[in-house]
Amino acid sequence: MFKKILASVGIGAAKVDTVLETEHLHPGQKFQAQIVIRGGDISQDISGLELALMTQVKVTRDDEEYFSNHVIDRWRIGESFTINPGEEKVIPFEARLHSETPITEINAGYNHSHVWLETGLDIDLAMDPTDKDLLHIYPNEAVKTCMQAMQKLGFQLVKADVEQGYLRARDFQSVSGCYQELEYRPQSRSLFGLQEVELSFVPEAHKTHVLIELDRAFRGDGYVDLTIEHDHVNLSQLCDQLERLFS
Template sequence: MFKKLLASVGIGAAKVDTQLHQQTLTPGQSFTATIVIQGGDVDQQISGLTLTLMTEAKTEVDDHTAYQHVVLDHWSLAENTTIEAGKTYELPFEGVLPYETPITAIGGHRNQSRVWIQTGLEVDLAIDPSDKDILAIEPRDDMMTLIAAMEDAGYRLKKADVEKGYLQGDGFRSQSGIYQELEFVPGGMSLFGVKEVELSMIPHDGGVDTIVEIDRAFSGDSYRSLSWQSDTSVAQLGQRLKSLLG
């Protein structure tokens, strides 16, 4: 009985560990993992096993900036079962990242974007054993096309963060309730009076939609829509960027 009481407060309880098979991922990519559950000192009844894809997004609350954890996706893998004491269980898992998953493996002086998978065992009358795995999300090739075009145009990435809200452009709208902003600044002298350019990309099957926010020294902010197919070259996209920024 004493061991059962200890297990109910997380001492000697079952442990869970999600082991991803890929070191890096991209938005919209499928991925695989092995979920390892190690039984504790006593048998434990669980009512579920869940994986939750999370990010942290900036929002405004009562005129000040706050950060909130946001669920991007959620997977349920198991229902009522018993985790036997001392026994190890390995469960295969396969999932797909949402297209609007923020990218985290990117440069910039201030990269504030974070994405992780939270794995939890739902244990009755106990502190849920959980596991947090930080993900390295790289830009897709068609997203890198825009980043390379910005660099070719003389801009450098300064900051990346995630904000709560929706984006709407010419013929497209975001769906996840969050969006990522990549902030670029001129690498040298201000180009066309541009102080900074913020890009918010929404990748999809076959291409990318983007909101381009341009902050000019004398005319304030303006917004443009930019969409391209996955086979668009850096040079082609660069020409379109020059039309927007010039």
């Protein structure tokens, strides 16, 4: 009975560990993993497993800002089973990252973009043991080229974070409940009177939408957008497009 009480508060309970084939991924990419469940000190009934793709978002509410964990996507493995003491069970898992997964591998002065995979066991009468696996998310070719174009136009990436909410433009809308902002500032003189440019991306299967917030010295904030077709990614053309939007 004492072991059952301990297991109910997570002491001596079953453990879960998700072993990813690779932690280095792109938004929208398929990934494979092995979910390893190891039995604790007593037999326990597992009602299922849940995996969640997580990030940390900045929440602005009542003139207050704070960070909160946000679920981008989740998957449930509903198989029920019993795990015995010392037993090890391995469940193969495959899924696709959400296309709006924030990029973490960014060379910015301040980068508060974090993504991880969280795995939990649904154990009757027990606390939910969890496993967290940090992911390294890289930009797709369209986003990477857009970032190169900003640098070529004389802008420096100074900040990256993830905000709570949705992006909406005439031809696209985000769906994940969060969006990433890349904040750029002119490296020297203020190009087109711009003090700051913020880029947010909404990738789809064959194209990536870009919402751009422009902060001008005398005209205030404004928004423009463009769409990059994945089979027509060209650095020189993208520089020209951005220059036209900024002018």
